[in-house]
Amino acid sequence: MIKSFVKNIKAYDLVTISFFIILSFVNIAFNNYIELWFTLLLLNICLIIFVLSMAFIEYKYDLRIIRIFHYWYLAPLVLLTFKEIYLLVHSLRPVDYDWLFIKIDRWIFGTDPTIFLHKFAFPFLTELLQIVYGSFYLLPIFLCLILLYNNKQTAFEFSVFIVIYGFFLSYLGYFLLPGIGPRFTLHDFATINQQLPGLYFTNFLRDVTNFGESLFPNTPNPAEVVQRDVFPSGHTMITLIVMYLSVKLKSKSKYFFVPWGSLLIFSTVYLWYHYFIDLIGGLVFMIFAMWSGKYLFNWWRNKVGMKIFEYTSKHQLNNNSVLKEDKKKQVKFIFENIAGKYDFLNHLLSFGLDFYWRKKALKLSDLNSKSVLLDVACGTGDVAIQARKMGVKNIFGADFSFNMLKLFNNKSNWIKGKNIQMVAEKMPIKPGSVTNITVAFGVRNFFDIGEGFRSFYNILSEGGKATILEFRLPKNIVIRKLYEFYFYNILPFVGGIISGNREAYKYLPDSVGNFDKKVDLVDMLKSYGFSKVEKHIFTLGTVQVIIATK
Structure with missing residues (x-):
């Protein structure tokens, strides 16, 4: 009998009972501060009994009207609880x-x-x-x-x-x-x-x-x-x-x-x-x-x-989708198509933290007014624009997305004539002519990361620095699970709605996961000749800045 009764306690009944137990303990623990604490305590006890009674009555009589009421009693209960919270917050905080x-x-x-x-x-x-x-x-x-x-x-x-x-x-x-x-x-x-x-x-x-x-x-x-x-x-x-x-x-x-x-x-x-x-x-x-x-x-x-609950089968890309093509075409297609919403979504989906990350990365790069900066995978120019505000005058942008460079030109007149459409792996730039290279959230999109780093080393002057700002998967298991839920569920959902390209915002978190599991940036940079490589971790382990010195 008890087992059959318990089966009629729904998960939402359980969470409701648990919540009222928590509120009851709050009223008891802080009764000196809560004027109506005893009234609220009695109310909570009555509500717990009511919820259990609903489950028992459904078990006992199994009537359709009882089942319906068991589903919908929560609607007025939400409003009632809202008023109790009003009394508690006002008293305790x-x-x-x-x-x-x-x-x-x-x-x-x-x-x-x-x-x-x-x-x-x-x-x-x-x-x-x-x-x-x-x-x-x-x-x-x-x-x-x-x-x-x-x-x-x-x-x-x-x-x-x-x-x-x-x-x-x-x-x-x-x-x-x-x-x-x-x-x-x-x-x-x-x-x-x-x-x-x-x-x-x-x-x-x-x-x-x-x-x-x-x-x-x-x-x-x-x-x-x-x-x-x-x-x-x-x-x-x-x-x-x-x-x-x-x-x-x-x-x-x-x-x-x-x-x-x-x-x-x-x-x-x-x-x-x-x-x-x-x-x-x-x-x-x-x-x-x-x-x-x-x-x-x-x-x-x-x-x-x-039976446990599962969502319907996960979205699968069409076999003819462009995201099944080689990586170079794939990445170019994505960024050409989301360029118009790229800045807004960056700021929204990072909760504005992308501003902080860029500033931090640039401060670690030892830039000054005499630096010659090449911003690789520059996109719409947020890193370059921030560097300009910090006093750097000689700045060039490189990206293989024409639409991104076009938006960069529209945002900043000073960059016109200094933006170059090219890939990181083959940059037609004189060896040793650049003091600093920055690349923000772009290395994982290189079609050959090793060739990209070889190119960096070639065009940097002695003592020059390559600064890489990139996402990473947190090591803390709880933070990692929350981060992955956001990255693989919320980001594609919100990004897809705003940009109109859900496949693009599905690729982006997938690329972070694949990249982080397969690539050790520090070891790879050292293998291509960089004498000193520093790694800095920010924001609960979700972002890394790598500074590689030639």
């Missing part, structure tokens, strides 16, 4: 960190994204985005209904689990860095309807959102009362989960969820609810949820003797 979010946004963009976007605001767009934003809680419900309609029972249960697990993770995240958002810190909340007007429904939808965050009309000191739910962006996290599931489960609903979800994520900043860094936090939490959630879901299903 009274200090807000909006100053930090603002500082990070300004570091990434040089300005405040909400203020910048306000320049382009107009009522129709505001109305549209407020409606999209207001649909947030409906998106996971729509996805689950579609899966049920298509008789994808296991996928449905996994989706319910991962959504509720995602909500609970985001709620825990609010404890880490509480914040109230830019509509209070960077803008005047009292005049938002005048400063960011819509058309017909905007004001009403704003009032509904405010009500959900404990803000009522004419509330005095709204910044003191509002829920601390800025970081991570739960809207971003859950919407990305829905988008990701619709694609991975090969549902036709992806043609709705991907564009609608993209608008919703954009609306969080446009409508002044979130800082940009909140979106990055939502993405990081989403990655963790998808990675760990599948293990937890399948662990429980295995415990109760049910």
Whole structure:
């Protein structure tokens, strides 16, 4: 009997019970700070009993109406839990960190994204985005209904689990860095309807959102009362989960969820609810949820003797695809086709860290105003442009993608006439004429890495340095698993949507994995004559800078 009953406890029941147990311990441990701690404790105990009762009633009576209710009780429970989190965060974490979010946004963009976007605001767009934003809680419900309609029972249960697990993770995240958002810190909340007007429904939808965050009309000191739910962006996290599931489960609903979800994520900043860094936090939490959630879901299903969940078969490239051709044509095809979105995606998918990596690599290169720098695989010129800002005057670019070089020329007039379309393996440059060579995230794309290094050694002057900035797989197993999940799942997903070329963004992470397992850059550089080779590791072991001296 007990075994049969336990089998009716779904994975989402288990995570819900676990979450309320955690909240119960929080209320007990910090009862001196939580005014309603005993009430909240009783509420949590009642909810745990309710969840167990739902599983027991389904086991006892096996009625369709009971099964339906067992699936959908979580929808109102999410909102109820949201209000308990409001009381707990306000009591336990009274200090807000909006100053930090603002500082990070300004570091990434040089300005405040909400203020910048306000320049382009107009009522129709505001109305549209407020409606999209207001649909947030409906998106996971729509996805689950579609899966049920298509008789994808296991996928449905996994989706319910991962959504509720995602909500609970985001709620825990609010404890880490509480914040109230830019509509209070960077803008005047009292005049938002005048400063960011819509058309017909905007004001009403704003009032509904405010009500959900404990803000009522004419509330005095709204910044003191509002829920601390800025970081991570739960809207971003859950919407990305829905988008990701619709694609991975090969549902036709992806043609709705991907564009609608993209608008919703954009609306969080446009409508002044979130800082940009909140979106990055939502993405990081989403990655963790998808990675760990599948293990937890399948662990429980295995415990109760049910078939584990797997996504549909992985995307396979067409036999006639250009990515099956030789590496030289393959790489050229990829970069010619994604050139227009290359810069934006670099910054987005690296969370802006690519700026830091390039600066760090250049600082390690001992560049000065007399250096003669050749930036190999220069792409659209981010490394060369940064070197120029550091005082280097003699800079040349080399890349075999015409479209990349064209964009570089358009970005910087000073490089015109100094960009050369060529491959690293055969560079028609006078031996010993260059003091520094840089190559950022390009060595793994060489069709012959050894010949490339031989060419580097040939054109460098004595004492000259080759600086290689490249990805690597982290050695720490936990970080490595998270990194691989992001690299092999999220990056192709986001990159494919924005660039329109998912195969390209599938090749890029694959190339990192193959390269890191097969190539030892330090040993290879030494074998081609470099007398001194230094290796520097950054960002949790995900990036390396190699400095090779002739």
